[in-house]
Amino acid sequence: xxxxxxxxxxxxxxxxxxxxxxxxxxxxxxxxxxxxxxxxxxxxxxxxxxxxxxxxxxxxxxxxxxxxxxxxxxxxxxxxxxxxxxxxxxxxxxxxxxxxxxxxxxxxxxxxxxxxxxxxxxxxxxxxxxxxxxxxxxxxxxxxxxxxxxxxxxxxxxxxxxxxxxxxxxxxxxxxxxxxxxxxxxxxxxxxxxxxxxxxxxxxxxxxxxxxxxxxxxxxxxxxxxxxxxxxxxxxxxxxxxxxxxxxxxxxxxxxxxxxxxxxxxxxxxxxxxxxxxxxxxxxxxxxxxxxxxxxxxxxxxxxxxxxxxxxxxxxxxxxxxxxxxxxxxxxxxxxxxxxxxxxxxxxxxxxxxxxxxxxxxxxxxxxxxxxxxxxxxxxxxxxxxxxxxxxxxxxxxxxxxxxxxxxxxxxxxxxxxxxxxxxxxxxxxxxxxxxxxxxxxxxxxxxxxxxxxxxxxxxxxxxxxxxxxxxxxxxxxxxxxxxxxxxxxxxxx
Ligand SMILES: [Zn+2]
Numbered sequence: 328x329x330x331x332x333x334x335x336x337x338x339x340x341x342x343x344x345x346x347x348x349x350x351x352x353x354x355x356x357x358x359x360x361x362x363x364x365x366x367x368x369x370x371x372x373x374x375x376x377x378x379x380x381x382x383x384x385x386x387x388x389x390x391x392x393x394x395x396x397x398x399x400x401x402x403x404x405x406x407x408x409x410x411x412x413x414x415x416x417x418x419x420x421x422x423x424x425x426x427x428x429x430x431x432x433x434x435x436x437x438x439x440x441x442x443x444x445x446x447x448x449x450x451x452x453x454x455x456x457x458x459x460x461x462x463x464x465x466x467x468x469x470x471x472x473x474x475x476x477x478x479x480x481x482x483x484x485x486x487x488x489x490x491x492x493x494x495x496x497x498x499x500x501x502x503x504x505x506x507x508x509x510x511x512x513x514x515x516x517x518x519x520x521x522x523x524x525x526x527x528x529x530x531x532x533x534x535x536x537x538x539x540x541x542x543x544x545x546x547x548x549x550x551x552x553x554x555x556x557x558x559x560x561x562x563x564x565x566x567x568x569x570x571x572x573x574x575x576x577x578x579x580x581x582x583x584x585x586x587x588x589x590x591x592x593x594x595x596x597x598x599x600x601x602x603x604x605x606x607x608x609x610x611x612x613x614x615x616x617x618x619x620x621x622x623x624x625x626x627x628x629x630x631x632x633x634x635x636x637x638x639x640x641x642x643x644x645x646x647x648x649x650x651x652x653x654x655x656x657x658x659x660x661x662x663x664x665x666x667x668x669x670x671x672x673x674x675x676x677x678x679x680x681x682x683x684x685x686x687x688x689x690x691x692x693x694x695x696x697x698x699x700x701x702x703x704x705x706x707x708x709x710x711x712x713x714x715x716x717x718x719x720x721x722x723x724x725x726x727x728x729x730x731x732x733x734x735x736x737x738x739x740x741x742x743x744x745x746x747x748x749x750x751x752x753x754x755x756x757x758x759x760x761x762x763x764x765x766x767x768x769x770x771x772x773x774x775x776x777x778x779x780x781x782x783x784x785x786x787x788x789x790x791x792x793x794x795x796x797x798x799x800x801x802x803x804x805x806x807x808x809x810x811x812x813x814x815x816x817x818x819x820x821x
Contacts, residue, residue, distance in 0.1 A: 330514060332431060339387040340427055341380055341434040342397025344416045344453065347474060348442035349567040349640025351804070352406035352795060353692060355444075358415060364399040366423070377401070378718055379436040379470055379503035386507045395430060397423040403746050404640040413443035417453055424460050432510050433457060433467045436503060439475020439490070440565040447570040448476060454484040468510040470502050474565040474639075476572035477524055486513055487520045488578060490560035492544050493719075494535045495775040500720040509557060509580070520557060520580050523588035525596035527575040528812045528819040530566045531607045532633075532798055534774045536781070539602050547595065556581055556591050561599060566803055567640060567796055573808040575599070600820065603813045610791030610798050617651055617767075620788055626659070626766035629784040633773045634794025635695075638748035641771075641795035642666065642691035646699045648769050648792060649688070649740060653701070658737030661762065662769040663754045664727065666691075668744035674705045674731035681705045685733065687742065694795040703740075707732035707759035712743065714757065716750035717778050725750060732758040739765075748772040751779030773798065 331337060346356055364372075373381075377399060387394040398420045402408070424430070435457065441449035450469070457467060466486040471477070473491045481488055487509045489502050512518045535544045547559040558580040564573055577596035581588040599606075610633055611619065620628040630648075637643035643666035652660055665688045677683045682704050689698035712727040728745025739760050749770035752762045762768060763783065770776045773796075781787065791798045800814055811819050 330516065337390070337392040338395055338427070338430045339383070339392055339432050339434065340395045340397055340424060340430040341383050341436070342399060342420050342423065343377070343380065343436050344398065344400045344420055345438035345441060346402035346408065347404040347438050347440045347472065347565060347640065348407055349404055349796065350407055350442055350569045351567055352640045354406045356402050356405045356408040356412060358409070358412040360405065361400045361402040361412065361416065363416070366396060369396045369399070377436065378500040378720060378723060382500040382503035383434045383436070383507050386504060395427045404638060406640065408441060408443040408449070410444040413441070413446065413449055417456065420453070421456055421460060424457065428460070430461065430465060432514050433461060433465060434506060434510070435467065436470045439471030439477070439562070440568045442568060442570060448478060448480070448572060451478060451480045451484065454481065458484055466510045466513050468506040470506050471562065472496065473561065473563045475562050476565065476568060476570060477562040477576040477578060478572045479524060482522045482524055486510060487558070487580060488522060488560070489558055490562050490578070492535070492547065492561070494533060494563065495778050497717065497719045497778060499718060505558060518557065519583035521583050521585050521588050522578060522580050523585065523592040525577045525592035527577055527596045527600045529575045529600060529603045530564050530573065530800055530812055531575070531814070532773060533563050533606050534608065534777065536777050540606050543599060543602065559591070559595055566800055569805050569807045571807055571809065573805070574812060607814065608789060608798065610789040613647060613651055613790060613792030616788050616790035616792070617655065620767050621655070621657065623766070623786055625785045627762055627768050627784060628766065628786045628788060629776070629780045630767065630769045630788045630790050631773065631776060632769055632771045632790055632792060632794070634792050634797045635771045636748050636773045636796060637666065637746045637771065638775060639773055639796040642695050643746045643748070643771055644688040644691050645695040645794045646688040647696045647794065648790070649735070649738065650696065650699060652738050652769070653736045656737065657767065659765050660737060660767040660769070661739040661741070661755050661760050661765050663741035663749055664730065664743040664747065664771060665740060666746045667742050670742050671729050671731050671744040674733060674742070675708050675729065677705055679705050679708060692795070694793070696793070701735050703733035703735045705731060706734050706739065709758055712754070712757050714749070714751050714753035715779065716775065727754065730758055732760060749776050751776070752783065
């Protein structure tokens with residue numbers, strides 16, 4: 328073993344090309360949909376919105392090692408990535424790696440559910456090529472979002488793979504630290520990470536904020552702390568990625584003991600499988616959710632419009648919830664964010680206080696419902712709305728683009744010109760809306776809103792209305808994924 332390297336500093340390479348691909352969304356993800364940070368921009372401004380990479384950099388510098396930035400490219404979840412976009416960004420990252428050789432370890436915080444034209448598993452393709460560049464001796468650490476497609480192929484390629492544990496994802500920095508710790512021990516010859524995977528034969532949406540999910544995640548962390556395993560990762564899976572690897576899977580990493588890794592993956596996987604009915608989120612229909620919210624005596628009730636969450640690839644311009652609120656004559660309500668650049672520009676040109684006629688939302692496809700032709704008062708405009716997505720390590724600031732608040736009937740609607748989900752109340756307070764004075768707030772998000780809204784909400788209601796990512800698993804028109812899984816099969820291990 329040639330460690331530590333003689334005559335030069337330890338060199339740690341890190342970079343990412345990532346997005347989450349909803350294969351049912353007809354809009355392709357193009358090169359221009361990626362926010363790309365290249366070396367010059369990184370040197371001027373640092374990372375953007377990636378606490379995992381930031382943590383790896385911090386720990387590298389803390390040891391007096393050299394941090395080598397590759398490339399950071401991220402796109403808001405949408406449809407299948409064009410071949411030109413994926414291959415272009417992939418090749419750019421590989422070129423950076425070649426330029427920087429020799430390196431002693433490679434970190435790739437990826438998403439794990441990226442699908443491109445002609446490539447069902449972009450991460451496997453990417454890491455295969457990274458392995459070809461660095462050779463078999465340089466450790467590669469990969470981290471994934473828990474909404475990923477774990478595969479046996481990735482276990483062959485990476486030295487260590489970890490996934491986020493928390494949903495909402497508040498642990499990006501912690502997982503970056505886990506990866507750094509395991510890879511740096513491996514490179515020093517202190518451990519031999521050995522990985523095994525178990526298919527839990529289920530799929531669903533599993534927030535970790537309520538029991539029994541909370542307890543399950545805490546139990547995984549406790550097992551790691553006791554040293555029973557080096558790492559445990561539960562991939563929840565991404566049900567709107569219709570690829571053969573889709574599904575919920577348990578990964579265990581041990582120190583050089585394959586039998587123990589296989590045993591741990593199976594035991595923890597079956598333990599999770601036994602919870603399948605309890606952990607499955609059962610959202611209310613649109614009408615039932617709004618009835619329940621409006622019957623509450625105290626506000627603000629927060630209703631999650633899960634079906635139009637841009638964070639899962641939905642367009643973010645569906646009008647079903649707003650139309651239902653207007654039909655009911657609801658007052659003291661707020662809704663955000665509807666993605667509609669035309670209306671943001673129209674409101675900005677008209678100015679605060681103007682009354683305008685808008686054709687709002689419903690423009691990106693059949694799942695968005697009809698555009699609403701309504702009168703609106705412009706209450707606020709903001710050329711650069713930002714929101715905090717709280718992490719365990721502190722705030723993470725996420726830009727939302729230019730935005731306008733429109734008062735339509737009794738509803739304050741935040742419209743933005745950048746597709747994105749709601750992570751916190753900043754989306755409303757940053758637009759002049761007093762969230763505590765509202766009886767009802769509708770947010771386009773599946774679960775990431777939870778952390779910042781839970782402290783102020785009188786109640787939280789998950790709504791599975793119509794939309795591109797309607798959250799009932801058996802409604803998803805999956806064809807290529809293996810459906811010998813709960814909830815299609817009641818007891819798939821029988
Ligand atoms: Zn996720």
